[in-house]
Amino acid sequence: MSTSSVAKTMGGRVALVGTGSRAAMFIRGIIARPTSSVVALCEPNSIRAAYYNELLVSLGAPSVPVYKPADFKKMLKDENVEILVVTCVDALHDLYIIPALEAGVRVLTEKPMTTDVEKCRRILETVQRTGRHLTVTFNYRYNPVHELVKRTISQGKIGEGELMIVSILSVHFEWLLDTVHGADYFRRWHRQKNNSGGLMVHKSGHHFDLVNWWIDAEPETVAGFGKLAFYGEEAGKKHGWAKNYERARGNEEARKDPFAINLEADPTLKRIYADAEEEDGYHRDQNVFAPGIGIEDDMSVMVRYNTGATLTYHLTAYSPWEGYRVMFNGSQGRLELEVVESQYRLPSNEEGMDGLIHGNQSLPNAGGATVTLHRLWQKPEKLPVKVDHAAHGGGDTRMLSVLFGPIPGEVADTGDASKQGANERDGAMALAVGLLANESFKTGKFVDFKSLNLSL
Template sequence: MKKKYVLVGTGGRAEFFYGAMVRDFRETCELVAFCDVNQVRMDYSNKLLEEKYDYNKINTYKVDRFEEMIEKENPDIVIVTSVDRTHHRYIIRAMELGCDVVTEKPMTVDAEKTQAIIDAIERTGQNVRVTFNYRYAPHNTKIRELIRDGVIGQVNSVHFEWALDTQHGADYFRRWHRDKRNSGGLLVHKSTHHFDLVNFWLNTEPETVYATGGLRFYGKENAEERGETNFYQRAHGSEVAKNDPFAIDLESNEHLKSLYLDAEPEDGYQRDQSVFGEGINIEDTLGVVVTYKNKAILTYSLNAYLPWEGFIIAFNGTKGRIEVEVREQSYINSGGDKSDEGKLDEKVIRVLPMFGEAYEVDVEEGEGGHGGGDPVLLNDLFGVPEEDEFNRAASHIDGAISILTGIAGNKSLATGQAVKVADLVNLKR
């Protein structure tokens, strides 16, 4: 029996979900409506449905008609891919109106909104799924398998360095994410992936978090300190931006133009703001120390302006060490054809036993993004899920625990003190 879906928020991440539904899961899914603040963007999404996916146009509703949409369309599930700070609004109201929810990560951006979602789940009995596609990438699943099978014994410490390059990393400083009220900063919006992976790999939860860092590269003040003087607020229409390698040209990309530039007159959102302009209040350089319930510790760093994209991890255990290096292809979010998104240029998983020869671990990849992980996630969401020994499907509890590490990190940044995760939210388990 088909389930009916509506989708809220037709920006850059939305097509990952609705495109898969109408392309690969027509036997199990029926997409019936879009909801957004911007009619132009919904109309463009409908155009993609027709021309790219050979799917009939669906009804559209502005966000002030969200409840009307639920009443008229009677969906089983609401997909939430709106701006992060609004996730809780649609998640909670959808559940109150009798719908289950699939939400893009992060589930929300602060402790108060997290608690409101947890309370609504308990009150309504509805289900919330959070989409962590990194769990499904074969190399990440293999790490989980190696640790689960005790290859290096009990893991006592993890060192995890994530590098965002000057294409992908800079993109967070052009968009709405640059305002921490919208995104929770990179510790919530981006690092939620990474904190979830550590929870997933070690099968544990964070207990105490300490964070430090700040805005060290992007932003007007940093540029001025480096002696740069050619400032502009947004790239479109700027002569200065034409010589800026950090600028993005919306006019030259038909997809970006249709999704954002053409939609701009309706809501005023500028997708191409200068990464060295004013109004940026998120960090680009971050260090975090986490202690977990199983007594393992994590040292984590994130930098958003590096020459390469990917991550380096070391797991130190009672029987040895696992070293991982992954280099990923970078991309501009919603920049058009994303068929290469998440495909790996280079990856190495190396096991170093305490006594014995070191060896590399082969990982078998599949077709699709994140080494074949994305199709597995999408089938879990929209198809007929297969039995999964690694339990990669993420619940609202997984979603909450991952963002609570970042939320605790933000609180630590503000106070200079370590923060106990249990003090932030009552997960009611």
């Protein structure tokens, strides 16, 4: 299914679109490599952009020009941009991906590639017209534990038929977001589906890509149920968690709310959100039990693939602990993965902002990871795993090394990680599952991949 191949490292003049929290990982990684440099930022909020220019200077790099979105094409030309990294609001990705590809710039975009089928079609059409490909930074592919799963399946350990074709019959994937990290998607712009596509697109796209890649298959049919069961005004009142405020900053009622965050408690969040809100009015600390939330927090999905395999997937965004369990069933046995990213959480006002921005650091009270191989007629085998709870399980660090080359003194990764890059086709396939799930939530019907009319 995947067209991924051994990655060719890139270098040169890099510009970033969007200066939210995710941009910092790319900036630090680029500046650490002498073959690349950050030459420009595209960001509507000058206060937020100034923070990132300060970060550049603190890392020993010069400050760079800041362009408004209306001047994006001018930036590409005037700054001789060779590589563009897109980290802005999901629904805006296409506005930068398309003109950059048309200008001959190499583009890396954060997942999801985009948020609806029309934007996806336009991106794919641009790729076909220009002959230039897009890299979607599915960092979970580079996580060593996930790599172990991929390798074990590819070796036919649980299912290889007479024709030596690896055959996975079914997959079950349960994902749990806790009441600090999970709640965070209901405080900010992600809470509206027109911005993020909902958790099926913005977050579960990680997992849909993993399954597509793990079992080397493409989705055909999707069905599901989704609901706002815990967050939002109605559920908050029903379960006794609701508090009466719009946003936490400066509100006494929010101090009593274990779901509220204090932006001033974290220096980075204060600088890029609290201090910057006077310019654009964006509130990063909205009440998770407020009216008007437009995304779901509890979702069950079924997927049938072109190989005949099926997936059952469940997301809970209000769990006491955080992690995921994945089970693969094959003709020769079963493979089980369990990752506990956080065994439990305390309210934000007790443990601070640690782990609020997933992947930036280890989650508090981190647990472990296990991969168990069950072969028919044999004792179960615990496979050796390398666990890293920071940087998305080590995926961010390895992804940067593959994309931009190793940091001086490090050895280039020429093994499995170098072959795991995702392109626009992979991005579209992960997006498709989320979009079809959202459609099924509305209609109550099974929805076919063909209905999206994507030219792949």
